[in-house]
Amino acid sequence: xxxxxxxxxxxxxxxxxxxxxxxxxxxxxxxxxxxxxxxxxxxxxxxxxxxxxxxxxxxxxxxxxxxxxxxxxxxxxxxxxxxxxxxxxxxxxxxxxxxxxxxxxxxxxxxxxxxxxxxxxxxxxxxxxxxxxxxxxxxxxxxxxxxxxxxxxxxxxxxxxxxxxxxxxxxxxxxxxxxxxxxxxxxxxxxxxxxxxxxxxxxxxxxxxxxxxxxxxxxxxxxxxxxxxxxxxxxxxxxxxxxxxxxxxxxxxxxxxxxxxxxxxxxxxxxxxxxxxxxxxxxxxxxxxxxxxxxxxxxxxxxxx
Numbered sequence: 001x002x003x004x005x006x007x008x009x010x011x012x013x014x015x016x017x018x019x020x021x022x023x024x025x026x027x028x029x030x031x032x033x034x035x036x037x038x039x040x041x042x043x044x045x046x047x048x049x050x051x052x053x054x055x056x057x058x059x060x061x062x063x064x065x066x067x068x069x070x071x072x073x074x075x076x077x078x079x080x081x082x083x084x085x086x087x088x089x090x091x092x093x094x095x096x097x098x099x100x101x102x103x104x105x106x107x108x109x110x111x112x113x114x115x116x117x118x119x120x121x122x123x124x125x126x127x128x129x130x131x132x133x134x135x136x137x138x139x140x141x142x143x144x145x146x147x148x149x150x151x152x153x154x155x156x157x158x159x160x161x162x163x164x165x166x167x168x169x170x171x172x173x174x175x176x177x178x179x180x181x182x183x184x185x186x187x188x189x190x191x192x193x194x195x196x197x198x199x200x201x202x203x204x205x206x207x208x209x210x211x212x213x214x215x216x217x218x219x220x221x222x223x224x225x226x227x228x229x230x231x232x233x234x235x236x237x238x239x240x241x242x243x244x245x246x247x248x249x250x251x252x253x254x255x256x257x258x259x260x261x262x263x264x265x266x267x268x269x270x271x272x273x274x275x276x277x278x279x280x281x282x283x284x285x286x287x288x289x290x291x292x293x294x295x296x297x298x299x300x301x302x303x304x305x
């Protein structure tokens with residue numbers, strides 16, 4: 001197995017695995033008290049697959065598509081399940097394919113997926129990761145290389161440590177109510193469901209959470225008092241949906257996923273959140289991970305979205 005590529009500056013160390021879906025193995029904050037995990041630490045065992053990494057890239061769509069595919073352009077576009085553990089296609093194929101390293105140095109990495117292909121999707125994608133003053137910026141571009149226009153989506157799938165004091169804070173307008181493993185069909189204002197309201201910061205629920213939040217403000221704060229740090233997650237406006245996932249406290253992780261669309265958007269009127277790309281048309285999105293010691297100025301109440 002190829003060794004991870006390491007980006008490092010005085011504040012952060014990031015390990016990357018182009019060969020394992022172009023994912024981020026892990027990210028640590030370099031503090032006076034030692035290295036603290038910003039993203040969940042990777043075990044280093046390739047056989048555990050890409051979902052053992054600290055962050056996956058999602059192309060050419062995010063999350064699940066129900067019904068065996070979707071209708072577009074006066075015909076049905078079938079999609080087969082792509083993981084043995086899931087009965088529906090999930091997260092595209094970019095996280096399952098090796099990416100080619102284009103260039104790399106101590107604080108920059110560019111990598112490419114030249115021939116993405118799942119169902120009728122044909123595309124190329126590129127990631128550019130930059131570490132500057134401890135902040136990791138990940139830019140993703142996707143271009144349609146197929147013969148016809150199709151609705152594309154994308155996003156990022158970071159996995160964070162879930163510790164006894166972990167708290168999540170972000171503002172959103174609506175949440176999809178999702179029965180476990182089933183298609184979500186009901187969307188309600190967050191204000192009507194206090195168990196899913198993280199506006200003022202709150203711990204994650206004790207049972208399963210796997211919900212898409214729409215109208216989030218493209219910024220979220222993850223506080224880790226057990227580690228003495230927090231992480232600000234921000235994303236470009238195109239990533240207007242945030243998915244929060246955790247099986248429960250015993251899992252030791254949770255996911256906060258900035259993505260372009262909610263679950264099964266391909267089968268909803270108007271393809272909400274998806275981007276219609278004509279052949280050779282491209283779009284770009286960005287995510288930033290910015291950790292700070294708890295109590296530093298940019299983690300105070302006035303700086304949060």
